[in-house]
Amino acid sequence: MGRIDSPPKIGEVIEASTSEFTAQCYELHQPPPFGSLVKTREGDVEIYGVVLRAATTSIEPGRRPIARGRDEEEEEGIYRASPQLEKLLRTDFTALVVGHNAGRGGVETENDEKLHHYLPPRPARIHSFVYLCDLKESARFSQSLDFLSILVGAGGQADELIAASLRYAAAAHQEPRDFLTRAGREVAVLLGGETNRLTTILRRIKW
Amino acid sequence: MEERRLGIVVSGSLTRGVEVRLDSAISVEDIAVGRYVTIEGEKRRFFGMITDVTLDASDPGLMTTPPDVSDPFIVEVLCGTSIFGRLHVLPSLTLGSDAMSLLEGPQPVKTVPTHFSVVRESSEEDVARVFGQVEEKQFYIGTPLDMETKVRLNPEELVKRSSGVFGKSGTGKTFLARLILIGIIQEGAAVNLVFDMHSEYGWEGTSEDNRKVKALKQLFPSKVAVFALDEESARRRKVSTDFIVEIGYGEIEPEDITMLRETLGLTEAAVQATYRLARRFGERKWLESFLAIEGREELGELAQSLGEHEATIAALHRRLDSLKRLRFLVPQARDNTIQRILEYLDRGMNVVLEFGRYTDYTAYILVANLLTRRIHAQYRERMEQAMGEDITKPRPLVITIEEAHRFLSQELAGQTIFGTIAREMRKYNVTLLVIDQRPSGIDEEVMSQIGTKITCLLDNERDIDSVLTGVSGKSELKAVLAKLDSKQQALIFGHAVPMPVVVRTREYGSPQSYKELGFREALELKKQAEDEAKDLWG
Numbered sequence: 204m205g206r207i208d209s210p211p212k213i214g215e216v217i218e219a220s221t222s223e224f225t226a227q228c229y230e231l232h233q234p235p236p237f238g239s240l241v242k243t244r245e246g247d248v249e250i251y252g253v254v255l256r257a258a259t260t261s262i263e264p265g266r267r268p269i270a271r272g273r274d275e276e277e278e279e280g281i282y283r284a285s286p287q288l289e290k291l292l293r294t295d296f297t298a299l300v301v302g303h304n305a306g307r308g309g310v311e312t313e314n315d316e317k318l319h320h321y322l323p324p325r326p327a328r329i330h331s332f333v334y335l336c337d338l339k340e341s342a343r344f345s346q347s348l349d350f351l352s353i354l355v356g357a358g359g360q361a362d363e364l365i366a367a368s369l370r371y372a373a374a375a376h377q378e379p380r381d382f383l384t385r386a387g388r389e390v391a392v393l394l395g396g397e398t399n400r401l402t403t404i405l406r407r408i409k410w
Numbered sequence: 411m412e413e414r415r416l417g418i419v420v421s422g423s424l425t426r427g428v429e430v431r432l433d434s435a436i437s438v439e440d441i442a443v444g445r446y447v448t449i450e451g452e453k454r455r456f457f458g459m460i461t462d463v464t465l466d467a468s469d470p471g472l473m474t475t476p477p478d479v480s481d482p483f484i485v486e487v488l489c490g491t492s493i494f495g496r497l498h499v500l501p502s503l504t505l506g507s508d509a510m511s512l513l514e515g516p517q518p519v520k521t522v523p524t525h526f527s528v529v530r531e532s533s534e535e536d537v538a539r540v541f542g543q544v545e546e547k548q549f550y551i552g553t554p555l556d557m558e559t560k561v562r563l564n565p566e567e568l569v570k571r572s573s574g575v576f577g578k579s580g581t582g583k584t585f586l587a588r589l590i591l592i593g594i595i596q597e598g599a600a601v602n603l604v605f606d607m608h609s610e611y612g613w614e615g616t617s618e619d620n621r622k623v624k625a626l627k628q629l630f631p632s633k634v635a636v637f638a639l640d641e642e643s644a645r646r647r648k649v650s651t652d653f654i655v656e657i658g659y660g661e662i663e664p665e666d667i668t669m670l671r672e673t674l675g676l677t678e679a680a681v682q683a684t685y686r687l688a689r690r691f692g693e694r695k696w697l698e699s700f701l702a703i704e705g706r707e708e709l710g711e712l713a714q715s716l717g718e719h720e721a722t723i724a725a726l727h728r729r730l731d732s733l734k735r736l737r738f739l740v741p742q743a744r745d746n747t748i749q750r751i752l753e754y755l756d757r758g759m760n761v762v763l764e765f766g767r768y769t770d771y772t773a774y775i776l777v778a779n780l781l782t783r784r785i786h787a788q789y790r791e792r793m794e795q796a797m798g799e800d801i802t803k804p805r806p807l808v809i810t811i812e813e814a815h816r817f818l819s820q821e822l823a824g825q826t827i828f829g830t831i832a833r834e835m836r837k838y839n840v841t842l843l844v845i846d847q848r849p850s851g852i853d854e855e856v857m858s859q860i861g862t863k864i865t866c867l868l869d870n871e872r873d874i875d876s877v878l879t880g881v882s883g884k885s886e887l888k889a890v891l892a893k894l895d896s897k898q899q900a901l902i903f904g905h906a907v908p909m910p911v912v913v914r915t916r917e918y919g920s921p922q923s924y925k926e927l928g929f930r931e932a933l934e935l936k937k938q939a940e941d942e943a944k945d946l947w948g
Binding site: 391 | 468
């Protein structure tokens with residue numbers, strides 16, 4: 204199933220539902236940035252998600268790490284002194300599903316028609332690889348801003364998430380300011396009467 | 411070329427007009443009330459006028475806690491989304507696009523466009539389709555705001571009913587009226603009789619900036635005759651007059667005095683006494699005989715024999731005696747003015763009656779009323795004859811009066827000839843062109859009979875109301891009317907135009923404008939004559 208131009212994989216799905224999936228990173232402390240676009244797959248369908256939260260915890264729930272650095276000069280010294288720590292900790296991240304690519308027969312095309320900015324029919328499979336989308340793909344996905352309506356309903360962190368994902372996507376566009384203006388208008392429409400939320404987001408994405 | 415898109419229809423009704431949400435790219439500051447828009451409905455296109463512009467926000471909270479407007483990015487995002495402009499558009503006509511409706515031309519609206527129909531600025535072609543293509547020789551009154559298309563004021567239609575030019579002083583009523591008269595004369599739609607109180611229509615007038623402008627006689631020397639009441643004034647102003655008007659005492663009837671009741675300050679009893687006097691001395695003799703009586707005792711005897719109070723008769727005598735200062739009133743007129751005017755009118759000559767120094771209301775009301783009543787009677791006779799015997803009807807006649815509220819006020823409209831003419835409309839081929847600055851002073855019934863109204867800026871609420879009486883979309887037009895420029899702009903609605911239109915009146919007063927209206931300098935005429943002679947004789 205490997206593709207030649209695939210970006211490097213960064214993790215593996217360990218928990219999945221229709222609306223979000225959680226993956227464990229291969230590299231400790233290296234989750235994809237908050238608000239960035241990642242993708243995984245379920246059969247022929249590529250599922251896109253926006254990173255909603257990331258966390259580094261102990262591999263065993265209930266066993267919390269303890270402070271070890273009293274005698275160390277620098278933080279890295281702790282890991283050098285106890286190399287087993289890398290194995291006892293894990294970094295997970297959760298992505299909110301924002302769209303999918305209804306692939307047919309696994310043929311990769313440039314045609315945007317196949318991109319859907321709504322939820323896929325089935326959740327991602329456990330142990331599917333997760334990739335960080337490159338700028339080109341990120342730009343391609345954010346051509347349509349329909350995914351913003353999913354982010355708006357993301358709960359507590361929604362505003363932060365929208366702002367972060369737009370900042371991230373803007374960097375992928377040729378004309379970031381134009382993109383942000385367009386996105387800002389879309390958000391303004393989606394939030395309608397919620398002016399305070401709107402201005403909060405706008406202040407976070409202003410160019 | 412596609413015209414600029416303004417927005418989409420979001421709500422509305424046929425009676426109130428439709429609401430248009432402005433696109434974010436359009437600034438409310440680029441919009442002006444009175445401009446035309448075309449709405450692209452599903453099946454037909456609608457043609458309407460912008461009557462109001464509103465600022466709106468999707469969230470009222472935005473008004474109480476405005477966002478940080480110093481940041482251009484935030485402003486750019488919010489404009490057109492959370493905050494936006496709204497237009498109020500009054501659709502007046504529909505333009506179908508199939509062959510049949512192209513033939514029929516624009517039709518009055520009977521419905522509204524569907525939700526979210528696209529609204530654009532009207533193209534020049536659409537405006538031309540609505541107001542009619544103006545041919546080279548045809549008369550136009552001006553252009554719609556910010557457009558080049560000429561708006562034709564159809565003189566033929568205009569003269570079929572009475573029309574009015576309104577506006578507060580200094581807004582260009584005289585200018586407009588002169589233009590309209592020029593249009594009627596140019597196209598020969600009717601002959602005019604103008605009661606020219608301030609001597610502005612006959613030979614020359616003055617523009618607002620005190621320049622002299624040519625008036626009718628100079629533009630159409632072969633079609634206009636200037637009659638003067640005041641020979642001296644005409645001579646001083648170097649006006650070539652065709653006739654000096656004199657009115658004999660015998661011409662004045664008690665009814666003429668009724669009209670002067672207010673200006674002369676007569677009591678009702680005094681007015682009634684004139685009828686008795688007429689019976690006593692005879693219709694054509696009463697004034698002369700009455701004014702010939704001198705001395706208190708003789709007046710007292712007369713009062714007694716008439717059964718009137720002595721004081722009433724004495725006061726009446728005093729007041730009527732003041733008419734003597736009007737030099738054109740003479741015991742015996744040398745010529746019959748009414749007959750002369752009718753002769754000119756019959757030949758298709760337009761008559762402008764200049765009042766010269768007699769710019770007071772007494773002279774104006776007396777003369778206008780007296781002449782009009784007789785001329786109307788003649789017209790009426792001939793018209794009835796024409797109907798009975800199937801001969802040619804007399805030419806349509808338009809009588810122009812200024813300060814119309816003095817003739818057509820509620821108290822007088824029932825009595826004066828002008829009230830009659832305004833009410834009976836074109837039955838006898840006589841209509842009025844009234845010029846007035848206080849339309850609220852004009853009788854409501856008369857106002858409702860005025861077919862075409864051309865109004866410059868009015869700012870008195872009552873005047874605006876009275877002008878707009880009986881017009882659909884009144885409150886919308888009210889907003890337009892109150893926002894007219896005080897110069898060179900007028901709102902025209904009624905019979906002679908297919909829908910209400912705000913025009914920038916055409917330029918008048920420059921050599922180029924005269925030329926456009928068909929005026930040619932003497933030199934040019936001479937040259938043409940020579941050229942023609944050359945062509946003829948080789």
